[in-house]
Amino acid sequence: MPISSSRQFFIAHPELQQTITTDANTVCSIDANTPIPIVLHYLAVHSQVADLTEHLSRVPQGPPTAVARTSLSDVYRITLTDSTQVAIKCLRQHDPKHVKRTARELSIWSKLKHRNVLELLGVGVFQGCLAMVSPWMVYGSVNSVLKKWPNTKRLPLVAHAIDFIHAEEVIHGDIKGDNLVMDKDGTLKLADFGLAIMDEAVLRFSHTDPGGGTSRWMAPELYGEDPRRSREADVYAMGMTMLEIITGDVPFREIKAGHAVGWAVARERRIPEVPELAADGASGLDTMVHSLLKWCWRYDPNQRPSARMVVSLLEPLIQG
Template structure:
């Protein structure tokens, strides 16, 4: 239908007779005041004609009755008449939109989103041609998977077998949109226009899922950029979309690491070198943290940054000498959220992450960790602790396990997975909270709150510290674990931290045994622990298995640490001598410090000696020890 047909339809619907539409200025004014072009009115006529067994005149009569009924209910003022007319037209638009197939309706949704932002439809062609060759260098998030699947379904009909752009298929769908009056062209070659009622209708349906459509439009922009090209056509296109890329980043749109790397090219082409530097620094920071500074992708990012520095006439820092203060002034961008290493390099690691997040419903915090380098605060034979910062400013501890000749990477992943499985099941005020897992420098890591007061032995040396209270809290944690059929396996002062409000938090579950088959991961369970805290049965028998009674023995040694501030057998320098002493059945001597810090020194010493009984069966349970200290308190 053309404009005359549309006005004729409106005349029939409204019960107005006139020879020529243009002679009735009042009718045109009504349309103009309502900000509706004649095109949407076509929808009402098309719907009535296609969905009625009667002719157009009869359909119009029925439609007019509906209009008049609405006017009678709402009054007859011109404003209400106009509102009723708009409402009826909007209803007709909604009916027509609901009759579209899924592909056409999704296509129109994206067109609306792009049209509102002035993004040219050329993006469709370039994105369609680029999607078949686009590969993410990092495992995608669930949202990114959804975006990719959505776009493949949307763009596949516009591709031929090569795959190359099928302009005919695209134009057929655009023609359908024109025929149904969803789109219009003011003049040939111009950006399509969109009637306000159509735009408002579809925008209204997108409110709940607006972030998703923003991600789709962002990914379309990224796909349309060809990093391998630098010809005039490509450079002109980058200049064309620069305002839209700028809008996505400034307004806080989520972008992935690979998208950000492509948007850097747009900034460089457009001469926005400061913005290019800021964005590239974040890309480099993430890749340095996630992959290590010697990874090829990190080195490529460094080379790109060097180019930007040269363009700005600045010195180029060496990637190997990047310091924490180098990144301290960087703002947080909206880089999303899961920068990780290439999937083909970490498929076992990626499988474990997916298992824990999808099956065990644990949080993957990779995307929540800040991009800045973190400080390593402690390290041991197989692991390191890093002090990091989340994007919301929360300080966290990041625990990694390190591979070695005796413990290859595959086994380290198993150790870490086992610790995650055990730790994540624990929920007690005196057990350090497990916040989630992450991928850090190509390793599976564990994230927990940062404990500012250090370990329990260090905290006990502070003036006013109640050592019996610390022992009570620690025994409460162990009693809870044993009630959950979990054996810690490495209890000592260094593995009991203290929060800012003085709460003891037991940690380090690397040697934990969970006595449930559903979380068991096959790793040798014999022995383990730290010699000065280990029960004699673990030192005497090569096949001895860690047990609740061995935990109690180590708990007693940790109590001794809390009161003395020193490790067990501190007067003996060599561990082999300590082992010989323990296996002979000899325990620590009574220290004078116990009497200094509690008036129940005899009772406390008796508790410690019970923990160290040679026969494991004679040792009390952790629950009983908790009761002993509760009585003292």
């Protein structure tokens, strides 16, 4: 049968309703074989994620055009019947492993409520694909506006988001400019929790590789034999992302091949080139920020600052 909302699924299969717990305090397990409607049901019960399938079904049909693509998903800009514009991230492939990863991302994302974290409105099925629904961000990723409006006052906003998720026992795992979006008011919001990990209380997921990330933002320890995402690796990537915001360019821009960055970082212990301070301070990079970036990039993860420390050091940029 076509993928449907959890409500429609249980109407069609009433015998399964008795086997699915509705107790929010009961630990439930999701693996690659869990049917999508049951995944939606679990997310609704245990993570309070709204199943918006029936709302999405009322959107005027027609071949939508993706505004962004990744290796696994397409992102669409959709106007709902109440004229609200939303972004719908659709899982393109129906590989069960990808469904499980998306369910994990949704479970973690749903717990994060902060002005610098992109809001999750709900989940559903859109044109036959598992989809995540979030507010439409007018300016897209921060990279699309950096060259127009470079501003070091945005740096504390990045640190605030990372400090918040770390306090919530969440490790992002893929912090970079492409995963920061900007709303119409110019507020930065952290997005894409596809590699995030946390200690789930009531939803358990079968084993997933704990490594990963994007090469130019990855800490040196993530290139080792036993890579583990960590707060310290997030702080390293946060420093790289701050460099993006300052320069409007990717880290290690002088290294053309992304795979070569791993050798430079892990073997040669290189850090990116940082803009020189202008005599009149026009570069916007004062001595404190310059030193802070290098602190975030320490080779030894135990020598890096916490996100909370970065927030406290950057706060004067907002007030100044």
